[in-house]
Amino acid sequence: MPNPDDRSDAEGLAWETLDSDVDYSCPGFDVRRDEVRLPDDTETEFHYVDEPETVVVLAFADGGETVVLVEEWRQAVGRVNRGLPAGGVESDDADLAAAARRELREETGHEAETVERLHAAEPTNGFANSVHHYFLARGCALAEGQDLDFNESIRPVRTDYAAFRDAVLAGEVRDGRAVQGVAMYEARRRSDRP
Incomplete structure (x- = not known):
């Protein structure tokens, strides 16, 4: 289409x-x-x-029951934000999936068994040329510690996916990347049902 x-x-x-x-x-x-x-x-x-292209990772562990999130200080809004691991694509990334794996590992210390593309979006094309590439990571397990940039204050957390999804749908999660990632994932799940 x-x-x-x-x-x-x-x-x-x-x-x-x-x-x-x-x-x-x-x-x-x-x-x-x-x-x-x-x-x-x-x-x-x-x-x-x-800005460079960005990857955003909706990362599942424990057979899909648990989602790996990040709690991160966001200076622009003056609070801790709960959202999805994300970061810029770097010149030495082999492809976007490799960038998604790298960001997941750097921000949360988790490795994924599989990574697949979900969709791409231009979230703020009225004032930015940002392109966000969303990926689903499955079979995530803690492999090593974080490898954060100098200006990142991030705490990885694991939580029940259904509870996080419900918080997104109730408007309790304000992070735009998390809202869009969960919404697109749920839309795909609905369209895949017979």
């Missing part, structure tokens, strides 16, 4: 990029400024967050 977002029918809507430069750079992302021409020939600037 074709993706409606992949249509090349941009006539009358597309902006022409005249120039592009990084205004600010920091670990994890850049703030990019594009000089653009709009369809009505107006020239203006557009700023957006430019």
